[in-house]
Amino acid sequence: KNQVEQSPQSLIILEGKNCTLQCNYTVSPFSNLRWYKQDTGRGPVSLTIMTFSENTKSNGRYTATLDADTKQSSLHITASQLSDSASYICVVSEFTSGTYKYIFGTGTRLKVLA
Amino acid sequence: GAVVSQHPSWVICKSGTSVKIECRSLDFQATTMFWYRQFPKQSLMLMATSNEGSKATYEQGVEKDKFLINHASLTLSTLTVTSAHPEDSSFYICSARGFYITDTQYFGPGTRLTVL
Numbered sequence: 001k002n003q004v005e006q007s008p009q010s011l012i013i014l015e016g017k018n019c020t021l022q023c024n025y026t027v028s029p030f031s032n033l034r035w036y037k038q039d040t041g042r043g044p045v046s047l048t049i050m051t052f053s054e055n056t057k058s059n060g061r062y063t064a065t066l067d068a069d070t071k072q073s074s075l076h077i078t079a080s081q082l083s084d085s086a087s088y089i090c091v092v093s094e095f096t097s098g099t100y101k102y103i104f105g106t107g108t109r110l111k112v113l114a
Numbered sequence: 115g116a117v118v119s120q121h122p123s124w125v126i127c128k129s130g131t132s133v134k135i136e137c138r139s140l141d142f143q144a145t146t147m148f149w150y151r152q153f154p155k156q157s158l159m160l161m162a163t164s165n166e167g168s169k170a171t172y173e174q175g176v177e178k179d180k181f182l183i184n185h186a187s188l189t190l191s192t193l194t195v196t197s198a199h200p201e202d203s204s205f206y207i208c209s210a211r212g213f214y215i216t217d218t219q220y221f222g223p224g225t226r227l228t229v230l
Contacts, residue, residue: 031217043118043207043221044158089157093217100217102148107157 002027004092004105012111017080021108023073023090031093031100035064035075038087038107047075047088080112116142118210120222127198128230135193135225137208143188144210148219149181152205164191198229 004025013019025033032051036044048057048064050073056065061078077084090105117140127133137147146165150158162178164170164185172178180202182194191210195202205226209219 036221041205041224041226043120043209043223045221046218049218087157095217100211102160102219104157104160109155 002092002094002103004090004103006088006090006105006108008108009106010109010111012113013080015080015082015112015114019077019080019110021075021077021088021090021110023075023105025071025073025090025092025103025105027071027092027094027103029094029096030068030071031095033064033066033073033093034091035062035073036089036091038089040086044089077110080110082112082114085110085112116210116212116218116220118144118208118220118222120206120208120225122225123223124226124228126228126230129199130197132194132196133198133227135195135206135208135227137191137193137210137222139189139210139212139220142210142212144191145188145213146211147185147191148209148211149183149191149193150207150209152207152224158207161193195227198227200229203227203229 007022034049035047038044050066063076066073087107089107092103119138121136149161161176162170162172164183170183185191207224209221211219
């Protein structure tokens with residue numbers, strides 16, 4: 001069964017600190033992996049997208065890594081800010097029968113404290 | 115970048131009434147639109163997939179007669195929650211996928227539905 005698991009479920013850090021969120025998946029056939037940031041009461045916004053051949057992708061203070069062999073991804077946030085408080089969702093795309101399907105992780109809720 | 119809007123952003127209604135939520139792709143043509151619902155502190159759950167001009171495909175456990183989806187044009191899909199009940203209260207999010215970048219979906223800002 002195609003699954004995407006994220007850890008930790010929630011995380012509290014102090015402003016200025018770094019943190020790393022994890023995503024493990026069993027999706028096959030794999031197409032790409034996206035990390036989204038979802039602020040409370042808003043729709044998800046894409047942070048990074050990685051295909052099978054990409055190991056790392058950065059977007060400002062966000063850096064995502066992908067290990068396609070172990071089927072693991074991480075999202076590293078550097079020098080956290082209060083505005084980073086949000087849910088972070090890992091979504092893996094599979095390409096089957098000529099169409100893309102999206103498998104959502106359960107998300108990690110990050111709270112950054114002053 | 116591709117922009118998807120939803121209207122209304124929030125709605126409060128009485129039990130038994132019907133509510134329509136619109137999802138529009140503002141600067142691209144969306145061949146496929148997805149409807150999700152999200153309960154507090156949970157991730158998005160796919161309700162249905164709609165392709166322009168054809169009937170929506172509903173996920174297992176989603177009542178198609180209760181959640182009516184219409185995708186009449188390449189820029190507009192609507193979700194109608196019929197005879198809403200308090201348990202239908204949720205955050206509804208749509209996303210749209212275009213012709214050319216077929217593996218990318220763009221999310222709307224969501225609609226908060228509260229049924230009294």
